[in-house]
Amino acid sequence: MLRCVLAVCAVAAVYGQTDNLVQLATKIGATDLVKVVTQAGLADTLANKGPFTVFAPSNEAFARVPKRIIEELERNKTLLTDLLLYHVTNGKVLSTQLKNGQLAPSLFEKHDLRFNIYNEGKLITAEGSPVALADQQASNGVIHLLNKVIFPIPEGSVVDFVSRDPFVSTLLKAVVAANLVKTLEGGPFTVFAPTNEAFNRLPPGALDKLLANVTALAEVLTYHVVKGTVYAEGLTNGERVATVEGQDLSVRKMGPERVIINNAMVERADISVTNGVIHVINNVLIPPPKK
Numbered sequence: 636m637l638r639c640v641l642a643v644c645a646v647a648a649v650y651g652q653t654d655n656l657v658q659l660a661t662k663i664g665a666t667d668l669v670k671v672v673t674q675a676g677l678a679d680t681l682a683n684k685g686p687f688t689v690f691a692p693s694n695e696a697f698a699r700v701p702k703r704i705i706e707e708l709e710r711n712k713t714l715l716t717d718l719l720l721y722h723v724t725n726g727k728v729l730s731t732q733l734k735n736g737q738l739a740p741s742l743f744e745k746h747d748l749r750f751n752i753y754n755e756g757k758l759i760t761a762e763g764s765p766v767a768l769a770d771q772q773a774s775n776g777v778i779h780l781l782n783k784v785i786f787p788i789p790e791g792s793v794v795d796f797v798s799r800d801p802f803v804s805t806l807l808k809a810v811v812a813a814n815l816v817k818t819l820e821g822g823p824f825t826v827f828a829p830t831n832e833a834f835n836r837l838p839p840g841a842l843d844k845l846l847a848n849v850t851a852l853a854e855v856l857t858y859h860v861v862k863g864t865v866y867a868e869g870l871t872n873g874e875r876v877a878t879v880e881g882q883d884l885s886v887r888k889m890g891p892e893r894v895i896i897n898n899a900m901v902e903r904a905d906i907s908v909t910n911g912v913i914h915v916i917n918n919v920l921i922p923p924p925k926k
């Protein structure tokens with residue numbers, strides 16, 4: 636007799652685990668996923684091979700994807716296939732086996748998926764997307780239903796992202812001037828990355844003054860870095876998070892898409908990189924003077 640938690644036993648009893656992944660996905664209501672899996676020609680693999688662990692976006696998750704992106708996916712089968720394979724890992728991984736910050740290679744060119752566990756296990760995320768329903772067991776694997784579709788970005792570290800993205804080129808310049816490139820290749824880190832506009836919003840002369848004083852610059856920059864990976868879903872309203880600089884940041888949250896760090900708004904959340912996660916913000920965070 637397999638040991639299992641009640642909910643899983645109940646599912647096993649109802650479905651007898653005779654449903655394959657595609658049949659089970661249909662039964663639990665992930666019908667949009669089944670539709671696109673079929674379009675991509677992956678239904679046969681998911682029905683008959685495995686075992687696989689599928690992080691299955693719900694219909695609500697697909698409904699939240701911008702129309703422009705859906706149309707692009709419909710036009711480009713390679714893009715669609717890559718996206719779907721990014722939601723699948725080899726083997727049967729139950730939620731109880733996941734650890735906070737754990738990485739597992741997806742079937743999309745081994746791009747990693749990162750799992751996080753928040754709120755004493757009450758919230759599990761894959762690449763920042765909350766698991767809405769875990770541990771649905773099929774004959775050839777297991778399904779965890781996701782609240783959001785997850786999109787792979789080109790592989791690379793925090794520094795690679797900052798080097799590539801034209802909207803944060805001032806940050807790159809500052810990181811280089813402060814000799815922090817090597818530090819930021821470590822991690823894993825959560826980085827609040829101010830845009831070029833955020834740097835432009837500093838008082839006149841403030842940026843030049845910082846660039847001329849490596850100590851002060853490094854203090855400001857490390858005040859944007861938190862150890863470990865915290866995706867937006869894992870941040871809670873009223874929370875204080877310790878930075879590498881040593882002082883805390885305060886978090887305000889007015890809903891999943893509205894996160895404020897001190898006086899800065901998160902403009903783009905949850906950019907997953909190999910050694911962490913980046914949240915792009917619209918103001919530079921200035922550490923309070925040390926006592």
Ligand SMILES: *[C@@H]1O[C@H](CO)[C@@H](O)[C@H](O)[C@H]1NC(C)=O
Binds near residue numbers: 717
């Ligand atoms: C389709 O997507 C792939 C993978 O992202 C890309 O390399 C390719 O250029 C795209 N093809 C077209 C016609 O847009």
Ligand SMILES: *[C@@H]1O[C@H](CO)[C@@H](O)[C@H](O)[C@H]1NC(C)=O
Binds near residue numbers: 848849850851854
């Ligand atoms: C550089 O910054 C540090 C830390 O903020 C400060 O203690 C120091 O006085 C500054 N040096 C100059 C020359 O302004």
